[in-house]
Amino acid sequence: MSLFKRLFTAIRSGSVSPDEWEQLRGTLISSDLGANLVDEVIEQAKSMKADDAVLSITKLVSSWLSDKSRALKKEHDRLTTILIVGVNGTGKTTSTAKIATKLINDGNKVLLAAADTFRAAATEQLQTWAERIKTPVVTGEANSDPASVAFNAVTKAKAEDFQYLIIDTAGRLHNKQDLMDELGKVVRVTNKHSQVDEVLLVIDATTGQNGINQAKVFIDAVGVTGFIITKLDGSAKGGVALAIEKQTGLPIKFVGTGEGVLDLSPFDSTAYIQGLFN
Amino acid sequence: MFEALGQRFSSIFSGLRGKVSESDLKTFTSQIKNALLESDVSLSVADSFSNRIYEKAVERSEEINKSINPAQKIFEIVNLELTQILGGESRRVRYAKTSPTVILLIGLQGAGKTTLAGKLANYLKADGNTPLLVAADLQRPNAVTQLQVVGNSVNVPVFAPEPGNGVGDPVSVAKLSLNFAKDKLHNFVIIDTAGRTGIDEELMQQLNSIKATVNPNETFFVVDSMIGQNAVVTAQAFLAGVGFDAVVLTKLDGDARGGAALSIVEVTKKPIIFASTGEKINDFDLFYPDRMASRILGMGDIASLAESAKRAIPEEASKKLEDKFNKGEEFTFEDFLSQLEAMKNMGSISKLLGLLPNAVGLKKQLNNFDDTELVRTRAIIESMTPLERSNPKVLNGSRRARISRGSGRAISEINSLVERFAQAQKVMKQMRGGNMPAGLGSLPGMGQPVKPKQQEQSFKKKSRSGNPAKRALEEGN
Numbered sequence: 001m002s003l004f005k006r007l008f009t010a011i012r013s014g015s016v017s018p019d020e021w022e023q024l025r026g027t028l029i030s031s032d033l034g035a036n037l038v039d040e041v042i043e044q045a046k047s048m049k050a051d052d053a054v055l056s057i058t059k060l061v062s063s064w065l066s067d068k069s070r071a072l073k074k075e076h077d078r079l080t081t082i083l084i085v086g087v088n089g090t091g092k093t094t095s096t097a098k099i100a101t102k103l104i105n106d107g108n109k110v111l112l113a114a115a116d117t118f119r120a121a122a123t124e125q126l127q128t129w130a131e132r133i134k135t136p137v138v139t140g141e142a143n144s145d146p147a148s149v150a151f152n153a154v155t156k157a158k159a160e161d162f163q164y165l166i167i168d169t170a171g172r173l174h175n176k177q178d179l180m181d182e183l184g185k186v187v188r189v190t191n192k193h194s195q196v197d198e199v200l201l202v203i204d205a206t207t208g209q210n211g212i213n214q215a216k217v218f219i220d221a222v223g224v225t226g227f228i229i230t231k232l233d234g235s236a237k238g239g240v241a242l243a244i245e246k247q248t249g250l251p252i253k254f255v256g257t258g259e260g261v262l263d264l265s266p267f268d269s270t271a272y273i274q275g276l277f278n
Numbered sequence: 279m280f281e282a283l284g285q286r287f288s289s290i291f292s293g294l295r296g297k298v299s300e301s302d303l304k305t306f307t308s309q310i311k312n313a314l315l316e317s318d319v320s321l322s323v324a325d326s327f328s329n330r331i332y333e334k335a336v337e338r339s340e341e342i343n344k345s346i347n348p349a350q351k352i353f354e355i356v357n358l359e360l361t362q363i364l365g366g367e368s369r370r371v372r373y374a375k376t377s378p379t380v381i382l383l384i385g386l387q388g389a390g391k392t393t394l395a396g397k398l399a400n401y402l403k404a405d406g407n408t409p410l411l412v413a414a415d416l417q418r419p420n421a422v423t424q425l426q427v428v429g430n431s432v433n434v435p436v437f438a439p440e441p442g443n444g445v446g447d448p449v450s451v452a453k454l455s456l457n458f459a460k461d462k463l464h465n466f467v468i469i470d471t472a473g474r475t476g477i478d479e480e481l482m483q484q485l486n487s488i489k490a491t492v493n494p495n496e497t498f499f500v501v502d503s504m505i506g507q508n509a510v511v512t513a514q515a516f517l518a519g520v521g522f523d524a525v526v527l528t529k530l531d532g533d534a535r536g537g538a539a540l541s542i543v544e545v546t547k548k549p550i551i552f553a554s555t556g557e558k559i560n561d562f563d564l565f566y567p568d569r570m571a572s573r574i575l576g577m578g579d580i581a582s583l584a585e586s587a588k589r590a591i592p593e594e595a596s597k598k599l600e601d602k603f604n605k606g607e608e609f610t611f612e613d614f615l616s617q618l619e620a621m622k623n624m625g626s627i628s629k630l631l632g633l634l635p636n637a638v639g640l641k642k643q644l645n646n647f648d649d650t651e652l653v654r655t656r657a658i659i660e661s662m663t664p665l666e667r668s669n670p671k672v673l674n675g676s677r678r679a680r681i682s683r684g685s686g687r688a689i690s691e692i693n694s695l696v697e698r699f700a701q702a703q704k705v706m707k708q709m710r711g712g713n714m715p716a717g718l719g720s721l722p723g724m725g726q727p728v729k730p731k732q733q734e735q736s737f738k739k740k741s742r743s744g745n746p747a748k749r750a751l752e753e754g755n
Contacts, residue, residue, distance in 0.1 A: 026321050029315060029321050029507065030320070030321055030507045031507065032318075032506040032507050032508070034316065035312055035315035035316050036312070036316060087504070087529075087532065088388070088390065088529060089387070089388025089389060089390055089502060089529075090388055091387070091388060093419075118557075119393075119424070120392075120393075120396075120423075120424045120425075120427035120428045120431070121420045121421075121423035121424035121426070121427050122424075124419075124420040124423045124424075125418070125419045125420040125421075125423075125424070127420075128419035128420050128443055129419055142427075173529065173531060173532040173533075174532075174533075175531075175532060175533045176531075176557075178650075204388060204502075204504075205508075206386065206502070206505050206506060206508045206509075206512070207504050207505065207506055208318030208504060208505060208506025208507065208509075208534065208535075208537070208538060209316060209317070209318055209506065209534075209535070210318070210504045210506075210532065210533065210534035210535070211504075211506075213533060213534075231386075231387065231388075231475065233475060234386070234475030234477060234478075234508070234512075235475065235477050235508060235511050235512065235515070236506070236508035236511075236512075237508075239506075239507075240506060259417070
């Protein structure tokens, strides 16, 4: 590169070298933020003539964060119902147990519902968790209608003055219309007896750009109110979660970081965004 | 799942017309790179892949520009390269010299190892083997129970001496399972292990011990096709930490672009051996790299389609239909129904369409198509008397009302089925006359009902006149 050109580039883009930008681009793409989004944010950062690339990008992506509350809803005069949804293998059942533990530790009376009647032994998996955290669980027959499990659970929760009901559902790929309809029915049936207050979509941190599709379809189908990002304890950065927040305006509420019931933290946006650059 | 990638490639290719300059190629390769990145192909692989395409295209630029269709030429280059990355040719499971053949399944949490274990067992069993499933995931709550339920559903015994949920030693379970298998003459042992993250040292160590103890003939790395950029890091961690011989892709029935599959194969140089494509136990097959490459490029998977069609339609039935067809016999509701059955056998329609070339758009439209419509159609036809089935013209109002009661479907549905049937009949007639039908509009349940007016007309044409002289005239033409 000629001296003049180099000078020109330096003036145009602050003191950050093109190599540095390129490296940053690679890092961000590797975090699953999405190539188009990364290019967009880097162009913006360049035009800001920044001296510190990481700082300016941090500022930019922080502005993408949802301004909605990241706290779990709580109704004081009636039952609060939480529905846990997501594609297969993201960690819905484990997340259900973790949220229940957190609520119990906060002094709430929590009922679980095993509405995953499809996957082999999913009900038993939740039952095992329920025994461990000493909280009751409503179950149904294998392959029975999940909406009926939800109905039984909401009836019991109301009759016995539970403060929270957490309904665990079967994993489903979002492009299976019939399975999405089935989930819609669970919401409708539950709503008739007690409002569903939170629908939390569980997203695996290792998920790539497909996460955005997942979020869009689940939002359309069952009115998702927030996200749980699981398996952030691995090497995945979970950058797609930020892309999802930007696109949907809905907040990440929790982050799963391990196999124990206590391995659930509120979403810490600063730490998360810093993590994207590592 | 690779459709989106296919779609992107089609749009890139449609921009290439006429003479292709070097700068065209540059733009083209950078577009390919971005498409790959958006499809979750890892950065390094997307880089090297697009660079190779560029070099090859430049090398053959003369040939490309001489050809009548330069885009087609480049397309061939991309296709070949893609096929090569994906592993060239499909490979089969390696059998042990002395039974049992031991297969170890490893992978991240939630990749689908346990479900896959069942599918693999079912697949091997269908080939005449006697597999044994081994529950060595003693970590995740009720993974053992899950494997037992899965094993039960495919009628394959499960070796599960330990209850799991944190109790028991997976290494000794694996070890004991070999003796058990030899005792009971199982020729395959499939070991399901606990899921783990790639950076979990302790669990990696446990896997290593299992591997050292059972000395598997095949170790399969099970990976979710929705995985993103982390695929490469994870695959490398498992390769270095435990080692594996082949990759199994799960959840391929989703709409993830699945670029990670390319990355894993490129980086680890291990082939993808199986693909898991649905919720049902049969949704599982060998992975065909060449077919998948074509699919990525939107060329469709003709070979797969032909194979499933062959399996679905018994030769006898298709010959019968053909004979009928040649003899000029009327196409009846019975034939209509056997067509339906054949289609049901072939698998869901949306799946089928995914195999067709250039059906990306069509598939999108029909993605919401519900197979239960076939069931309803069948109920209606089966509520007809034999006379009605072979002679739909007798279907007057009261007959239709009876069929409606019998099948539990609304009269309007019966009317529309009769309409669609008439359309199918018309198409058969056209084909007999040597004209190919336009489009798929006449297939049962395709959700493209013809306009009612047109329909009535075609119906009228077929109605016989009450006047014998007139009828003779009609039938004679």
